[in-house]
Amino acid sequence: MDEPALITSAQHGDLDAFNSLVIAYQDMLFNTALRIMGDNELAADATQDAFLSAFRSINSFRGGSFKAWLMRTVTNACYDELRRQKRRPTAPLERDTSNGDEMDSPHWLADKSMSPEQKVEAGELEHAIQHCLDALPNDFRTVVILADIQGFDYSEVAASTGVPLGTIKSRLARARLRLRECLQGFWELLPASYRLDKEQS
Template identity: 55%
Template sequence: MLMEESLLIEKAVEGDLDAFNQLILTYQDLAFNVAYRIMADEAAAADATQDAVISMYRKLDSYRGGSFKAWFLRIVTNACYDELRRQKRRPSIPLEPETDEGDPIESPEWVADKSPGLEETMMNAQLEKAIQDCLNKLNDKHRVVMIMVDVSGEDYETVAEVIQSPVGTVKSRLSRARLKMQECLQSRGELLPHQFRLNNEEKDD
């Protein structure tokens, strides 16, 4: 696999578009999901990932070896940061349905799946939404580390290469991010499904 990847990288650097596309296909799921967790929006994540791919193709000459996955993720996270900065400069209003009082309906009824297992699906959706909200409250540096380690399951070395910092920095950021995440989820514990409440010791293994 690594031999094949290094061969593809070599060809891509020489200008072989097919080899480059092959590499993109290998890592696009991971890159898109990291972008999606950072951006919390599918369309924005897709834009950021596409921007990152174009940027990678331009910068292929500057690729100096190392983990291609880490390089790809670094460019994706940078694209996400750029997109987030753009969004902060030009905030957009989401097209969500509103109640009679003007409050947005976060989980409109017409979106809900009417198929069997509805309760479980709703609970999972609530949990995911709570986690994503808490992730969004973290600062960018903590969020990226937590997404890559706890959501994507990357190791410390890869994350350190992505954020271009020592492994110790990754550990310390991860520690703070987890504590903040826990505080955030506990603060909204009543909104979470019972079995997912973090302070519910009976459910612990």
């Protein structure tokens, strides 16, 4: 994929070129939105809004990391949605079983290659991590998602959030510290190696 050429074409209104970029980045943007929002449907809506917003304002992209620029649009879309949620709170969109009961470890979060027990464990751990992420303030959550889940370096995180590098370092340290404290509460769900370390210490 010749990204610069696609961006230039998209800036001239070529929707095909922009859609090629969408296909290349949609998983990453959706995952980021999913971790920020903590909900599949809301994350999908935020991702769609982000791509639409990106197409409309693509002429404002003046070079640099396109990935970081896109990430900024999705974080803004998520913040907008979160603000909307705050104004008009709605019931969480949990996936239900056929009986109408909420599932603790939804199958849609699990890997198909796992055994049923592993699926349950992985689902519960993921649920626990998401719970701890949700407990973080928005700014901290975004930084930790970009750095630790998406694997962005500090400069990319700074470009994606529009925050100075020093603030990124500080927010990341605080976010990790809070996550560590939160995850201690779910120690029985943590992988064996993690539990072993805790027991030894």
